Amino acid sequence: MKINAFADVSLRAMMVLAAAPDGGLLTTQSIADAVGTPYNHVSKAMAKLRELGMIDVERGRRGGARISRAGRVATVGQLLRQLDTRLDPADCVAPGGTCPLINECLLRSALARAREAFYRELDDIVVASLPTTRQMTPVFQSIGLRPAL
Numbered sequence: 001m002k003i004n005a006f007a008d009v010s011l012r013a014m015m016v017l018a019a020a021p022d023g024g025l026l027t028t029q030s031i032a033d034a035v036g037t038p039y040n041h042v043s044k045a046m047a048k049l050r051e052l053g054m055i056d057v058e059r060g061r062r063g064g065a066r067i068s069r070a071g072r073v074a075t076v077g078q079l080l081r082q083l084d085t086r087l088d089p090a091d092c093v094a095p096g097g098t099c100p101l102i103n104e105c106l107l108r109s110a111l112a113r114a115r116e117a118f119y120r121e122l123d124d125i126v127v128a129s130l131p132t133t134r135q136m137t138p139v140f141q142s143i144g145l146r147p148a149l
Helices: 003-018 029-037 039-051 067-075 078-085 104-122 133-142
Strands: 053-060 064-067
Touching: 003 029, 003 039, 003 064, 003 067, 003 078, 029 039, 029 064, 039 053, 039 064, 064 104, 078 104
Parallel strands: none
Antiparallel strands: 053 064
């Protein structure tokens, strides 16, 4: 199973925020630099994470984002269900037209069950528990911070 790029960027941002020194505020630009992703992609992910209540945002000159209380307990499976915008795991209804086999398609329902099993397997993994000191030290050093882990 492959997650979409938007969900990938969102999970990376959550991991960086979970490991932020002293629960400090990080700018979208510093998160983009930390995860090696363009600013505009991270900006969209941050907007969605805020909408979902996973992060708190403070505006202004000294503003930034930090992981919220809900974000600290969110699981990978829970987040992926909310971030995966595809309705079907297969392209049954694509821009080029609808698949002629779509009526009562057993493959489509099997793929949907497989996707849910994939998410269920990730329901026990809390996103905030994923970052390690060894992993995050070079990431935070690259943006001029020391990890809190």
